[in-house]
Amino acid sequence: MDQTVTNTYNEAKKLYAAHGINVDEVLEKLSQIKISLHCWQGDDVRGFLFKDKELSGGIAVTGSYPGRAGTPDELRKDLEKALSLIPGKHKVNLHAIYADTDEKVDLDELEPKHFQGWVDWAKDQGLGLDFNPTCFSHPKAADGFTLSHSDEEIRRFWITHCKASRKIAEHFGRELGQPCVTNFWVPDGYKDTPVDRLSPRVRLKESLDEIFSEEIDPQYNIDAVESKLFGIGSESYVVGSHEFYMGYGLTRGKAICLDAGHFHPTEVISNKLSSILMFSEQLLLHVSRPVRWDSDHVVTMDDELMDIARELVRGDLLPRTNIGLDFFDGSINHIAAWVIGTRNTIKALLRAMLEPIEELKRIEQEGDYTSRLALVEEFKSYPFGAVWDYYCASQGTPVREQWLAEVKAYEQEVLLKR
Template sequence: MVKAENIEKAYKIAKERYAEIGVDTDKVIAQLKKVKLSMHCWQGDDIHGFLNPDQELTGGIGVSGDFPGIAHTPDELTADLHKALTLIPGQHKVQLHTLYAVTDQKKDFNEIGPEDFKYWVDWAKKEGVGLDMNPTFFSHPKVKHNFTLASPEKQIRDYWIEVGKKSREIANYFGKELGQQSVNNFWIPDGFKDNPIDKQGPRDRLIASLDEIFAKKYEEKNTIEAVEGKLFGTGIESYTVGSHLFYNNYAISRNKLWTIDAGHWHPTEDVSDKFSAFLPFGKGLMLHVSRPVRWDSDHVVIMDDALIRIARSLVRDNQLERTNIGLDFFDATIDRVAAWVIGARATQKALLQAMLAPIDQLKKAELNYDFTTRLAVTEELKSYPFGAVWDEFCLENETPVGADWLEDIHQYEKDVLFKRN
């Protein structure tokens, strides 16, 4: 176990090193404390939910692995989330889906309302977290031939339109009850496996469906909507109705947030470059921080180059206040609770490292065409002791330092996870 006195010694040295280049580490720590991540509940149960847990996953979604201890009930899932949140520094939020409603009645997706999320609101109040929402447009018999809101059948579209409307009621309920704005993110799996004849029709239907869903106005202090695109998915390799460009334009024209999922782009694209291109025109961003391995495979987030670039873009361009950062991955080959902790802490580390830089001085050098200084300083920063600042951040938030949190996870496995059926 890391000793507190050693952390303090290391932090004192790091603080002095960063002060030499004009960076106040105390202010940086205070800045990072303000950043709330939105934790995705579906990592804990492999996206089964509680409404139809035996329904096969559809919509191009799949979870691999069989690590013991999967959550089967609301109490098990919230217990696992609580454990993860105690090991992640700071105060955060939790993302839900329609299929995580808790009700003692047999209800279809289009019948789920705020009353079915009272369990989650009560838990969130006790936990001190906010709640975000996602309407579930997958894992249901009415996902017909990979179509929902863009379906050529009016009865199918009407069903999913009602699901979308209900989700907005739920998100508004979250915001009112918890006093934190609830981001309601819309993603649909609609598209064709092979080349379509009509590319315009499905998009016209999707626009009409979304417009109907969003017709009612809610106070933005309670809830706000985001729309999420995708390059392609399993079963819709040739044509995605809700493409990136489609939702980019829809978000700007309808004053919605645009959701950028790091796994939904071509592997060679740098998603961080999209932020500064969109934000001068758009309302704001919702991020789903994920890690694609060759495709949208939703691996657990690690502090890799892609994540570092995402964090640098947000910090250097002062876009954190206009960006909601959510996590989105699922891996059942490892401890599911540990996956939350690894991904969240990696995201925070990337943000911290981005903040620990003399950004104003570097921007000044760039404006003066001093590219030598820009390159030299950014390279030297890579070996600065940001790890000591991270340890101090964990210590101040009363969370384990270094890999000490893994001991808690292993004990939780013995006491809880391995005892589940």
């Protein structure tokens, strides 16, 4: 390891130790946190199950940066490169359309065997897998409704697909020895104001109840449900609102998924974490960066990301929180997007862990708000960067922006030749 990195780390440790923070213990704890990298950043949400399909259901990707993955092997190779530049051992999040099979199969016919290539790869890489049914970009979702559709035959198709998705997830969990988080998001809604808001929600509740009717051991599969404020084509009404899924998740024992971009433009999810985890056993986060609204930009270390990290750390909520990324930017190098977003998420957690939390709680309880504000602000300029550099080096990953040269070389050697 570079001696300068070690020296600055040791100096930083002394500053933090003065406030009772054991930096070595912080890094050990940080190394146990798994971030779920979303596979769909690597190919602009195209998938491999249906060739040349157009995105629909509120999904849109802008940009045409060269080198996106076109096969499962290409996508896995790109993920390997990204993961080699990110400290820690993590997970990969798959959508159903990323099946690795030559068999012509529809969504309602998917089985674990269609994802065995992913399982074998994850075993070899020491990774976990998460999963999502794909309830968009399909002829049976063309009118904007799936699990709440008024047509029973169409609704049955999507119920069957979601049931199959849970069995695939269970297989992932069994094979890889760690739970697979299966997230359920559907685009259902109306572009203009509906007359009947209740009936679609009744149908969605009934569909979900049937999907979840089979018990699956949570050591293999964890179900999560995700809300949205509005979407492209569902600007006036979304069946699966925050209130719907919060009620459903709490009464059915399901994890509630909070996406950073799925609320009002001035609404943040950081303030919701402690409230929901008072009543829910688990939480799923989709860490993204909304610009104006749910535009799914690459995660930067902005105020909201830091607030999310601080809430998780200060409240000791990390053991019950599953952290995944959800952005898709086709305007920059696809691998760089993964690396930037994931490293920022981990870095934000590190910064939060390097606060004198017990000291801050004590002075807050004593009513010393002057000291609370002073310490919080002063710690923003403490040398967390020296600790981050050491952590990256100790994990065998590049320090600071050194990773960019590797991405640029990979772009020349691999991506631009596709």
